Amino acid sequence: MDGAHDMGGVPWTDPVRPEPNEPPFHAEWERRAFAITLAMGMPGGWNIDMSRFARENRPPPDYLSKSYFEIWLAGLERLMAERGLVAPDEVAAGHALHPAKPVTRTLSAEGVAAMLHRGGPTEREPAGPARFAVGDGVRARMINPPTHTRLPRYVRGHVGTIAAVRGCHVFPDSNARGAGEDPQWLYTVAFDGLEIWGKESDPALEITVDAWEPYLEPA
Amino acid sequence: MSEHHHHDHDHSDLSDTELRVRALETILTEKGYVDPAALDLLIETYESKVGPRNGARVVARAWTDPAYRARLLTDGTPAIAELGYAGRQGEHIVALENTAELHNMVVCTLCSCYPWPVLGLPPVWYKSAPYRSKAVKDPRGVLRDFGFEIPATTKIRVWDSTAEIRYVVLPMRPEGTEGWNEERLAELVTRDSMIGTGLPKQPHEVG
Numbered sequence A: 001m002d003g004a005h006d007m008g009g010v011p012w013t014d015p016v017r018p019e020p021n022e023p024p025f026h027a028e029w030e031r032r033a034f035a036i037t038l039a040m041g042m043p044g045g046w047n048i049d050m051s052r053f054a055r056e057n058r059p060p061p062d063y064l065s066k067s068y069f070e071i072w073l074a075g076l077e078r079l080m081a082e083r084g085l086v087a088p089d090e091v092a093a094g095h096a097l098h099p100a101k102p103v104t105r106t107l108s109a110e111g112v113a114a115m116l117h118r119g120g121p122t123e124r125e126p127a128g129p130a131r132f133a134v135g136d137g138v139r140a141r142m143i144n145p146p147t148h149t150r151l152p153r154y155v156r157g158h159v160g161t162i163a164a165v166r167g168c169h170v171f172p173d174s175n176a177r178g179a180g181e182d183p184q185w186l187y188t189v190a191f192d193g194l195e196i197w198g199k200e201s202d203p204a205l206e207i208t209v210d211a212w213e214p215y216l217e218p219a
Numbered sequence B: 001m002s003e004h005h006h007h008d009h010d011h012s013d014l015s016d017t018e019l020r021v022r023a024l025e026t027i028l029t030e031k032g033y034v035d036p037a038a039l040d041l042l043i044e045t046y047e048s049k050v051g052p053r054n055g056a057r058v059v060a061r062a063w064t065d066p067a068y069r070a071r072l073l074t075d076g077t078p079a080i081a082e083l084g085y086a087g088r089q090g091e092h093i094v095a096l097e098n099t100a101e102l103h104n105m106v107v108c109t110l111c112s113c114y115p116w117p118v119l120g121l122p123p124v125w126y127k128s129a130p131y132r133s134k135a136v137k138d139p140r141g142v143l144r145d146f147g148f149e150i151p152a153t154t155k156i157r158v159w160d161s162t163a164e165i166r167y168v169v170l171p172m173r174p175e176g177t178e179g180w181n182e183e184r185l186a187e188l189v190t191r192d193s194m195i196g197t198g199l200p201k202q203p204h205e206v207g
Helices: A028-044 A048-056 A060-065 A068-082 A088-093 A109-118 A193-200 B016-030 B036-049 B052-064 B066-074 B076-081 B129-134 B139-145 B182-186 B191-195
Strands: A137-140 A159-169 A184-192 A205-212 A216-218 B092-097 B102-107 B155-160 B165-170
Touching: A028 A068, A028 B016, A028 B036, A048 A068, A068 B016, A088 B016, A109 B036, A137 A184, A137 A205, A159 A205, A184 A193, A193 A205, B016 B036, B052 B066, B052 B165, B052 B182, B052 B191, B066 B076, B066 B092, B066 B165, B076 B092, B092 B102, B102 B139, B102 B165, B129 B139, B139 B155, B165 B191
Parallel strands: A205 B155, B092 B165, B102 B155
Antiparallel strands: A137 A159, A137 A216, A159 A184, A184 A205
């Protein structure tokens, strides 16, 4: 979807402000929000693409007014509400009001290390050969799906070159909708700064994005 | 995104967000969906075990062992796993070599993709609107925000992490470190130098 999360190239006057010796969390609630989000992945049963869509699919003023972990929290609440795991009246009351829905798995303390070590690899066996090879010219398609996509707006319609073939990976546009993994070839595509930003661009700039085959057409 | 600087409050002054998180954790625990001990362990893992010291060891190894460097640049994931770092948000890692001719910088314009096993959780600035918007358009401006510049003739390649490939920069080894061992070299490797928004420390900075 087109949304405020898709920030590449959007004019932003504030400078980047690094914080010296920054800690991973800035408040106790951030620690807990982070941990419940990771832990709920198992009983919740959603995938990473569904999580990303639950976070980004909100009106720009809402997205932009929330801090990073507030967005995580809002996304988690939405995923849980959609599946009937936690109802809004329970959040308001501060405790459970309805019986727990049966879940297949939960995360125990003993299972944490294995869960993190396993991660969620996305590479799959390809069903067919890759359409493009390193060095091929490609154009990023002009698409504006209302659903989740990982093709940033700033490259759409522009011509780049295949810089690497990364294997066949779970396709987020399908996976986020619960329509299956539909694995697709994934490429790193390099774009010249001048192609993306025009003659004002830094002439020594190159940008790469990782793009699945359905995002690309021959150029 | 706004970057509120939240502070720990006492019970009489809990924000809506703090109350909401507390409510959620209570509900999830009451329903048996989460185990509070697992939550504590998740937090402890990313506060004290997984962080940029991991990546610094990878870089220092690559600086001292040419065969390792070659393996790292050919296929990052197994090379990094040799040092024991693997898993969530680092399932497919690609290492990017900085040279005098090419400076690499990593961003995720769409969210916050970042190689957790080697760098830990991303800093606030990495997830912020200014970085996500500016990195792909004016990376030299970003470097100035970080307080340094690279020569105008040095090419900049910005890697937008739009899929599950995670990128980590292999910075150039500082001059004047001939004969240093891995442990000592690792002290020079900063988190930002592995994102491409910084350079490694110079020998005199670590004494």
